[in-house]
Amino acid sequence: MRDPAWPARVCACLAAAVVLAPLLVLAEFRPWVLLSPGSLEPTLRFLADFAVPRFDAEFLLLVARETWRTVAMATAGLTLALLAAVPLALLSVRTLSLSGLAGRMAAAPAVLRWAVRALLAVLRSVPELIWALVFVRVVGLGATAGVLAIALTYAGMLGKVYGEILESSESHAATALMRNGAGRLQAFLYGLLPANAAELTSYTVYRWECAIRSSAVLGFVGAGGLGQQIDASMKMFNGAEVSTMLLVFVALVTLSDRLSAWLRRMLG
């Protein structure tokens, strides 16, 4: 007895290998270079610097201040993003359409929903790094550029995913409310939100975590915060300092993980 699906599986694997091999060549994927003696020695020397993080009081104070600035940047950016994302998400949700209650949605609301989706796509398709480079030129070096960059990109991401979460959830309750004369926002508050509050919150906290990480990257282009410090330490080949700051990131990510778990338990 043979598994009839076996030849098809082998063919699929071979086809994938044939397609992927040129991609590896194109991407210059040559991991063995890492192990050549010429690059191994500097790599090990660089990593050895990381081994003992720098923990003196003066440096820790600096790190604490920059950490605070990073968290503030991420939080402010995310708050601004929420201000734009929530209304846009609500505008884009098809299940909250009044004209769609009885069959097809009317033309004008359908076009509006499509336009909002397109706007969200534009906002998130420009990486926050690019936005930051733009804003550094407009408002100068500092946290403002980072906040604005995070706000724009994350508005696009949050708006899209909020819309998807709301649209993919059970819409029976909201539809019934609208059929009985409730407004769209009322139907959202009483029909969709109770079922989705935990998931929306959990996703928002996860995005906050991402914003902390991306504010580190934005620091490299002069948007301030821990990232800028890491950039400076890297340029000085000061692995001990980088290592301390990476530990801070690990702590921040763990913290947001705990926060998200707790919020989900409260709302679940």
Next chain:
Amino acid sequence: MRLELRAAGARHPAARADAPPALNQLSAVVQPGEQLAVIGPSGAGKTTLLQVIACALKAQSGSVLLEERDPWQLPRGELQRLRGELFLAPQVPPLPPRQRVVTAVLAGRLPQLTLAQSVRSLFYPSDIEGAARALSAFDLADKLFERVDRLSGGERQRVGLARALVSRARLLLVDEPLSALDPARAEQALLALTRFARETGATLVVSLHDVPLALRHFPRVIGLRAGTLEFDLPCAEVTPQRLGALYAQEPDELAGPAPASEPLLVPAPRVAMQCR
């Protein structure tokens, strides 16, 4: 509210184009304050009829008039205001699992609340006494602050009906309100609905599986079969012969009460961490 159907025909939006219409050439007039039951075998078009009356589904042919007006000729805002004067209770109670009963019941009053008031009511329920009164009509007063997902199927169905009692509707359309209730509860629920409609002067249209119950509680009974009107009579004139003809292919449904169709209990899905 006065209701008139003029040769109304409708099909479900998801139905195939060649499928027979769910409602066919249906005409009837219901006077304000009248109470009537709609009976008929499964798939006769009872739910579609209620949806067409509730402006939840547009009639494809003929027309439906509410207070002498065709709702689909109204501007959209006006139509939504009119929907606020109707109350359609679907067979599966539309209650979010994580909501508290008091909030779920008071949601029946949303059309009368402004947005600010409805937000405030989420933080502190606007009319706890009103919700408790409505629930006590169905023996559920002790569940006021429970969460919906802690209730049994029958309790959820009665919470859905209690929502009708807090609404200010002038036309109540209730779809199979008794499908998850035992006989005593079913009797009590029907009495609560009919009494409420009498006291507020609202028109009441109820679709029912349980024919004896329909004949006992409603002065007027409509028999539907395959989307067409078989009879529209005072309950005294609904003879066993007519019932036999109505349920000719489904004699089992006539004999017993509603087949045990427990409403779909959707368990609250576990929230997974999103990594999008």
